[in-house]
Amino acid sequence: NSNVSSRTVRKWAGDRRYSTARRTSYKFSRMTLARRNQRVVNNLSESKSYTYSFWFRANQGPVGHWRSLFRRGNSDRQRMPGVWIVPRTMRLHVRIGTSSSWNWGVDTTRGLAKGRWTHVAIVTGANRVKVFINGKVDKNVHMRTSRISTPHGPLRFGAPEYRHAPGVFGAFMYKASRTSDRGVRKLASNATYKKTQRNNLYIRSMNLTRRKQWRTTNLGNSKSFAYSFFFKPSRNPNGHWQNIFRRGHNDRQRHPGVWVYPRHHRLHVRIGIHGNWNWGVDTNDRSISVHRWTHVAIVAGGNRVKLYLNGRLHKNVYMRTSRIVRPSGPLVFGAHPYMPAKGYLRQFRYTNSNVSSRTVRKWAGDRRYSTARRTSYKFSRMTLARRNQRVVNNLSESKSYTYSFWFRANQGPVGHWRSLFRRGNSDRQRMPGVWIVPRTMRLHVRIGTSSSWNWGVDTTRGLAKGRWTHVAIVTGANRVKVFINGKVDKNVHMRTSRISTPHGPLRFGAPEYRHAPGV
Numbered sequence: 001n002s003n004v005s006s007r008t009v010r011k012w013a014g015d016r017r018y019s020t021a022r023r024t025s026y027k028f029s030r031m032t033l034a035r036r037n038q039r040v041v042n043n044l045s046e047s048k049s050y051t052y053s054f055w056f057r058a059n060q061g062p063v064g065h066w067r068s069l070f071r072r073g074n075s076d077r078q079r080m081p082g083v084w085i086v087p088r089t090m091r092l093h094v095r096i097g098t099s100s101s102w103n104w105g106v107d108t109t110r111g112l113a114k115g116r117w118t119h120v121a122i123v124t125g126a127n128r129v130k131v132f133i134n135g136k137v138d139k140n141v142h143m144r145t146s147r148i149s150t151p152h153g154p155l156r157f158g159a160p161e162y163r164h165a166p167g168v169f170g171a172f173m174y175k176a177s178r179t180s181d182r183g184v185r186k187l188a189s190n191a192t193y194k195k196t197q198r199n200n201l202y203i204r205s206m207n208l209t210r211r212k213q214w215r216t217t218n219l220g221n222s223k224s225f226a227y228s229f230f231f232k233p234s235r236n237p238n239g240h241w242q243n244i245f246r247r248g249h250n251d252r253q254r255h256p257g258v259w260v261y262p263r264h265h266r267l268h269v270r271i272g273i274h275g276n277w278n279w280g281v282d283t284n285d286r287s288i289s290v291h292r293w294t295h296v297a298i299v300a301g302g303n304r305v306k307l308y309l310n311g312r313l314h315k316n317v318y319m320r321t322s323r324i325v326r327p328s329g330p331l332v333f334g335a336h337p338y339m340p341a342k343g344y345l346r347q348f349r350y351t352n353s354n355v356s357s358r359t360v361r362k363w364a365g366d367r368r369y370s371t372a373r374r375t376s377y378k379f380s381r382m383t384l385a386r387r388n389q390r391v392v393n394n395l396s397e398s399k400s401y402t403y404s405f406w407f408r409a410n411q412g413p414v415g416h417w418r419s420l421f422r423r424g425n426s427d428r429q430r431m432p433g434v435w436i437v438p439r440t441m442r443l444h445v446r447i448g449t450s451s452s453w454n455w456g457v458d459t460t461r462g463l464a465k466g467r468w469t470h471v472a473i474v475t476g477a478n479r480v481k482v483f484i485n486g487k488v489d490k491n492v493h494m495r496t497s498r499i500s501t502p503h504g505p506l507r508f509g510a511p512e513y514r515h516a517p518g519v
Helices: 006-013 181-187 357-364
Strands: 025-033 039-041 051-058 067-072 082-085 091-095 105-111 118-125 128-133 136-142 155-157 167-175 200-208 214-216 225-233 242-247 257-260 267-270 280-282 294-301 304-309 312-318 331-333 343-351 390-392 402-408 418-423 433-436 442-446 456-462 468-476 479-484 487-493 506-508
Touching (some): 025 155, 051 181, 091 128, 105 128, 105 136, 118 181, 200 214, 200 331, 225 357, 294 357, 304 357, 456 479, 456 487
Antiparallel strands (some): 025 167, 051 118, 051 167, 067 082, 067 155, 082 091, 118 128, 128 136, 200 343, 214 331, 225 294, 242 257, 242 331, 257 267, 267 280, 304 312, 390 506, 418 433, 418 506, 442 456, 468 479, 479 487
16 A cells, blocks of 8 residues: 555566566476476577576487477477487487578487486577587587577477477576587586596406396596406306407497407407407417416507506507597496306406506506416415315426425325325326325325326335425426435436426315325
């Protein structure tokens, strides 16, 4: 019942529910698009320079029909702008009406990803139309701003003429002015939706037993990279390609990928390059062994692709880093459609840059899994109480060697063979092997040669029950010597070149025989 000020009138007229004043901006934090015409927004500005920025997480993969995100206009022929998903892809179909065509626009090169947030920005003004995907310019087209149709009509999320695109909008923003490239990059860096790029990945342990066992995303996209891991296969090749891991969205994206050959103990390493998605290098046969750790490192960068085995450079191939396809997509262990390379992975590392040979040697030197050949091995005491009591891997393959030990037998002569130790993968690999001769305490020393797997000598003197006896076996300089308590017991000529190259584990109490009880 009194007059009011102009300020009060403007306040009353500012009720957004009824106001006809043109909005120069509009935004919301989140909305799930679940039906056509989900939300209608009126009274947006009619400026021809504008920005639409939003995050979208698609809940559906490619389908055979058009799906609408939103459209501004009074009918399907008024697209100021409109955004759809192209059928059978996840690329965006962006339409902006002009004075010569109601359906002018661009289709993006990159698209949305099912189940993951993607940032999209559409910017007009300064005679350009730009579409950004995740902060990067995807399309940049010349279009005179004066030719763009003056926007009018409501903004509809899920245009009614098309099926809606099931998904979730986040941080939607409309602004009646153009935004700089830097401003778009800032909008695309929203930590709520954007996962931070991982420049390093470390997995301590994984037992690979099934397809698609584990996957991770958001790894770096540098063309210079390094992968390092220990791998111990748990089965022999079975006639099928077996995958350890692959990075990429499908089988033709290998950035990189590692497989085991169908019928050989070797690795198939692929790195996609421009012009050849299946370029790569292979290791030599028997470069990996079942039930044995092998360290593998793949390093790209500096116009070289290097493959290391057990810390040593195995392949070094020239490849211009600029030709390598920029890595993208998830890292998948046991990638479909291949069988998984069943085995054990340890100390898996990824870095978003190449590394030096010194770093690779350091990674490969982990004694828990290292396959670097040991030139020495010793322990102070062990009671031999069962078969296969202790297994020692990765001893040197030198044909000249020395075994020295004290042994106190807890049992006198018996009627069967008793094993102290044997090196080799089976009973026919004795490199060397030591047994106690039945019904005596003499030693049966076997050393495989090129002509006989069972060549060797039996000692003249033997062990003594309950007393310490020192034994030494020495090969080299074309001689084989056996010492008992520091004195030569056997000294036999055998050309060192004829001795079989030692390999396989050293087993205390060979499993094919009873053990020799003692210390």
